Structure formats: structure tokens, C-alpha cells
Amino acid sequence: MQTKTSLFLLTGLSLTMLTHAQNRATKAPPRPNASQPAVVAKLPEFSLTRTEIEVHTRFLASDELQGRRTGDPGNLAAARYIAEQFRLLGLKPAGDNGDYLQRIPFERVVAATSASMIIGGDKVELGKDLAVMAGGPADVSGDVVYVGYGLTDGEDGYKGRDVKGRILIAQGGSPEAKGPGEIFRASRQKRKLATEKGAAALIELYSESIPWGFVNQYFSREQITLPSGGSSAMAHLWLNNANNQFKHLKEPGMSLMLQTSGRPRIPAPSANVAGIIEGTDAKLKDEYVVLSAHFDHVGVGKQGGNAYPPSDSIFNGARDNAFGTVAILAASKALSQQRPKRSVLVLALTGEEVGLLGSSYYAEHPLVPLKQTIFDLNTDGAGYNDTTVxxxxxxxxTGARAEIEAGAKAAGLGVFAEPAPEQGLFDRSDNVSFAAKGIPAPTFSAGFKAFNEEIGKYYHQAIDNPESLDFNYVQKFCQAYAHAARLIANRTTRPQWSAGDKYEAAGKALYGR
Structure with a gap:
């Protein structure tokens, strides 16, 4: 792995390269779509060159950044590169201490080495039917208390129960949880509440849609997590209840014995990167459009989670998500050269690949008021198999279809709506952290209509390198994204959730309308 010093030297070298590319870009003639009106063709986004797009991509997806894994030196170097690009473009620092970084004290959670549970005469071992999610070493026994989903103080929860020092049994997931992200978010919420109640341990009866084999594999590796907030001592485990084999633990008078090595936690700091382009309209500049993309990827070797050849163990993440990070850098340049009416917060997010953690942290610690944040145009994706859209x-x-379609059309591209609906993609990227707070937040992705072999060939694979990209398409994509962002920031009215959407109520609560 490269040292921090050599990574930052490389950052400086790439900045020099980019400055030359930008100098050439100012002299290069626009390359608009032939059908554009002349006034649109003259906007700065259509002077973005392939060269500057390629320079950004080749640095962010370079071997020297070692897969940009959250908490690793390559991730920190990527954050610094993005911050210095914001400085170069004149964005106003929106991070901590007057700079561009929103620092997050993540923790690296080491895999448990042992765990066992005795229920009656049966012994359950780590791996086969038991997974340790969190907590320190534990050796506890006693009667259990069933708390339903363990998410509330209501009837199906803790109401009327003193659980201090007790072993809690909770149903896995939540009534609404469908995908992995929702299941994990519910689990974190349960752990937080159980810790506040003083419980000795929390055991979830897991019977969700993700096969137990995947669960076991996931918890057999280290994870990156948000700060524990004092909840790290309580043992938290998942018990495989796929065949309802442990349903009797919900009954009164049941007891068990639990031993676990726990999961040690080690500091693994990272940062979101944030800069502001101030709007030009006296009233609308107090409203913000967020442009977001995650810049982290999955790292090197076994960290990547997939097979790799001996000759190349680095998961460079050119498509996922250097591609999107370059789009927000391109939009930053275009919108800073000719500012829109509303203010724009450009937000490069860390920790997406380890559970949408950077965006979750931002949603709880916003750098501009959420009530004044009218839209998030997130960009992320697994790759592309159609360069026409x-x-x-x-x-x-999310209420901005016309602007997004016009942005794409101006760059010579079409729009394909809601690809691969069976994948539940809306709730699998950073946009959902904004949506859950009520902010309309679509994800603007490279062109694909289905997850096929062309997508799978590169998605989270070691061959996802810059050399495999079609940079003519990346250039058009960046122009389309920047122009759509401009149109949304210039709207006379705020975008609104579609009637009946699952996040509409959150939007009404946030905005009071």
C-alpha cells in the first residue's frame, strides 16, 4: 500500500496536470448537441472537455489510491483531491473549521473470534446459526424478554417492561424493511434503544430475505461503522430463525446462556467533502440544491468481496463511483462559472460502500439546514450498457422530470426511467438518506436498463479501471448532469414528491406543506 506522503505527492502532480487541462478547456470550442438552442450551447457545461473529465477519472480510479476504501489512506487522499478541486474552483468551504472536510470518526469493527449460545439443551455456535453484530466481550445468562421489533416504547416494544440488565429478544428487521439497507438501519436503531434501556444483550431472530450464508460471510469480515455513541459494550447478535426454529424464545419464562468474544472497535476516520456555490437570486439563494456522489470504493484484495486475479488485486472503482464523483466536479466548474439562482451544495460522500454511512452522518449533521434543502441530485451507478441514455x-x-430530461437532451442523450425495478435501487444509494428526511432525491446514473452481463462484468470487480471507460460518453454524461442541476436550481417552484410516495409524508413534515 502507498504511504500517505506518496499519495499526497501524487495528488499535487494530478492537480498540476488538471490545471493544464483546464487551461486548454477555456480555449476549446463548445461541443453542443446540434439541436440545442444557441443560448444553451454557450453555457459553461458544454465547454467541459473530455481531457479534464479523463484527468479527474484517472486520478480518482488510479492504483495509487488503493480502491479508496473508507478509513484507508487512499480514501483520505481522494477526499483531499476533491477538496483542492473545490478550492481551485472558488467554492465556499462548507465543512468543519472553515475548510471543505466534514470529518467523521468512523470505527473499524473487527470480526468476532468466538460466540456460543445455550438454549435449553441446545448449543448454537458462531457462523452456523449465530452472527455477532456488535458489542464487547460478554458472558451473560438469565431469562429473556421479548420486545417485538424492539423499535419503540409502544405496545409492540418496551411498554411496561423493566429491561435493565436483561437479555432481549427482538424480531429481525421491521414491518417496512425490504432491502439490506433498511434491515441494517432498523438493527442499528434497535441497538441504540436497547442500550439506552440498559439491556445486557440484544438478540434478533433473523428471518429476512438475505440468505443466512451471505449474512454469515458479511459478519465474518471487518466492518466500518459510525461512532458507537457508548453502545459498543452491549452484545448484539443475530440468530438464524429462517425455519422459525427459535420461535419459542418469544414465550415467557425462556432463558439462555450467551458467551461472545465481542467485536473490538478501532478508529478509522474519513470525511465528506463539501463546498457551496452561492445563488444569484436575492430570495432563492437561501434555498439549496445538493449535488451528491460517493467517492469511496471497496479497497484491495479480500476487502473487495469478490475474486480477483493475482496480477491485479485493486478494486479501482472507475464506474462505481469515480464516474459520479467526476460528474459533481464537472458540475462544480460549470455552475461556479455561471451561477444559478439557488445556492448549490456540492457534496462528495464517503462510506457509501460500507452502508451509506457518509450520507447517514450528513443527514444527522447537515451543513446547510435540511428545511432549506429543496432537492438532492445524487449520481451513482454500477456501470453502463447503453451510451445513448x-x-x-x-x-x-421526485418532481424534476422535465429538468432532468431537458438536461440529458441538451447533451445528446435520452433518459431511461426506473431501471431494474426488481433491484430496489432507490433505497440502495446515498439519495435515500436525504429521501428519509423528506428531500426529493433521485439518482442520476450511467445508462443501463437491466443488470446484465455487461454490468456484472465490471461491478465491484478488479477490472473496473479507467482504461475500460468510454470517455466520450462520460463527457456527455457530465454535461447532462451539470445542465440538469442548473435547470433544477433555476426552477421557479420547488420539486415535490409524487402523491402517495412512501417519502411524501416526510417531505410534508420537513417543509411544513
């Missing part, structure tokens, strides 16, 4: 997850739900 952009694909937008949430296009039909």
Missing part, C-alpha cells in the same frame, strides 16, 4: 432512479417520484 442516462438512467434515473426516482425520476417519476
Amino acid at each position: 442516462v438512467s434515473v432512479i426516482g425520476l417519476e417520484r
Whole structure:
């Protein structure tokens, strides 16, 4: 692995390269779509060159950044590169201490080495039917208390129960949880509440849609997590209840014995990167459009989670998500050269690949008021298999379809709405952290209509390198994204959730309308 010093030297070298590319870009003639009106063709986004797009991509997806895994030196170097690009473009620092970084004290959670549970005469071992999610070493026994889903103080929860020092049994997931992200978020909420109640341990009866084999594999590796907030001592485990074999633990008078090595936690700091382009309209500049993309990837070797050849163990993440990070850098340049009416917060997020953690942290610690944040145009994706379109997850739900379609058309691209609906993609990227707070937040992705072999060939694979990209398409994509962002920031009215959307109520609560 490269040292921090050599990574930052490389950052400086790439900045020099980019400055030359930008100097050339100012002299290069626009390359608009032939059908554009002349006034649109003269906007700065259509002077973005292939060269500057390629320079950004080749640095962010370089071997020297070692897969940009959250908490590793390559991730920190990527954050610094993005911050210095914001400085170069004149964005106002929006991070901590007057700079561009929103620092997050993540923790690296080491895998448990042992765990066992005795229920009656049966012994359950780590791996086969038991997974340790969190907590320190524990050796506890006694009667259990069933708390339903363990998410509330209501009837199906803790109401009327003193659980201090007790072993709690909770149903896995939540009534609404469908995908992995929702299941894990519910689990974290349960752990937080059980810790506040003083419980000795929390055991979830797991019977969700993700096969137990995948669960076991996931918890057999280290994870990156948000700060524990004092909840790290309580043992938290998942018990495989796929065949309802442990349903009797819900009954009164049941007891068990639990031993676990726990999961040690080690500091693994990272940062979101944030800069502001101030709007030009006296009233609308107090409203913000967020442009977001995650810049982290999955790292090197076994960290990547997939097979790799001996000759190349680095998961460079050119498509996922250097591609999107370059789009927000390109939009930053275009919108800073000719500012829109509303203010724009450009937000490069860390920790997406380890559970949408950077965006979750931002949602709880916003750098501009959420109530004044009217839209998040997130960009992320697994790759592309159609270079004639952009694909937008949430296009039909988030109220800015006309602007997104016009942005794509101006760059010579079409729009494909809601690709691969069976994948539940809306709730699998950073946009959902904004949506859950009520902010309309689609994801603007590279062109694909289905997850096929062309997508799978590169998605989270070691061959996802810059050399495999079609940079003519990346250039058009960046122009389309920047122009759509401009149109949304210039709207006379705020985008609104579609009537009946699952996040509409959160939007009404946030905005009071």
C-alpha cells in the first residue's frame, strides 16, 4: 500500500496536470448537441472537455489510491483531491473549521473470534446459526424478554417492561424493511434503544430475505461503522430463525446462556467533502440544491468481496463511483462559472460502500439546514450498457422530470426511467438518506436498463479501471448532469414528491406543506 506522503505527492502532480487541462478547456470550442438552442450551447457545461473529465477519472480510479476504501489512506487522499478541486474552483468551504472536510470518526469493527449460545439443551455456535453484530466481550445468562421489533416504547416494544440488565429478544428487521439497507438501519436503531434501556444483550431472530450464508460471510469480515455513541459494550447478535426454529424464545419464562468474544472497535476516520456555490437570486439563494456522489470504493484484495486475479488485486472503482464523483466536479466548474439562482451544495460522500454511512452522518449533521434543502441530485451507478441514455432512479417520484430530461437532451442523450425495478435501487444509494428526511432525491446514473452481463462484468470487480471507460460518453454524461442541476436550481417552484410516495409524508413534515 502507498504511504500517505506518496499519495499526497501524487495528488499535487494530478492537480498540476488538471490545471493544464483546464487551461486548454477555456480555449476549446463548445461541443453542443446540434439541436440545442444557441443560448444553451454557450453555457459553461458544454465547454467541459473530455481531457479534464479523463484527468479527474484517472486520478480518482488510479492504483495509487488503493480502491479508496473508507478509513484507508487512499480514501483520505481522494477526499483531499476533491477538496483542492473545490478550492481551485472558488467554492465556499462548507465543512468543519472553515475548510471543505466534514470529518467523521468512523470505527473499524473487527470480526468476532468466538460466540456460543445455550438454549435449553441446545448449543448454537458462531457462523452456523449465530452472527455477532456488535458489542464487547460478554458472558451473560438469565431469562429473556421479548420486545417485538424492539423499535419503540409502544405496545409492540418496551411498554411496561423493566429491561435493565436483561437479555432481549427482538424480531429481525421491521414491518417496512425490504432491502439490506433498511434491515441494517432498523438493527442499528434497535441497538441504540436497547442500550439506552440498559439491556445486557440484544438478540434478533433473523428471518429476512438475505440468505443466512451471505449474512454469515458479511459478519465474518471487518466492518466500518459510525461512532458507537457508548453502545459498543452491549452484545448484539443475530440468530438464524429462517425455519422459525427459535420461535419459542418469544414465550415467557425462556432463558439462555450467551458467551461472545465481542467485536473490538478501532478508529478509522474519513470525511465528506463539501463546498457551496452561492445563488444569484436575492430570495432563492437561501434555498439549496445538493449535488451528491460517493467517492469511496471497496479497497484491495479480500476487502473487495469478490475474486480477483493475482496480477491485479485493486478494486479501482472507475464506474462505481469515480464516474459520479467526476460528474459533481464537472458540475462544480460549470455552475461556479455561471451561477444559478439557488445556492448549490456540492457534496462528495464517503462510506457509501460500507452502508451509506457518509450520507447517514450528513443527514444527522447537515451543513446547510435540511428545511432549506429543496432537492438532492445524487449520481451513482454500477456501470453502463447503453451510451445513448442516462438512467434515473426516482425520476417519476421526485418532481424534476422535465429538468432532468431537458438536461440529458441538451447533451445528446435520452433518459431511461426506473431501471431494474426488481433491484430496489432507490433505497440502495446515498439519495435515500436525504429521501428519509423528506428531500426529493433521485439518482442520476450511467445508462443501463437491466443488470446484465455487461454490468456484472465490471461491478465491484478488479477490472473496473479507467482504461475500460468510454470517455466520450462520460463527457456527455457530465454535461447532462451539470445542465440538469442548473435547470433544477433555476426552477421557479420547488420539486415535490409524487402523491402517495412512501417519502411524501416526510417531505410534508420537513417543509411544513
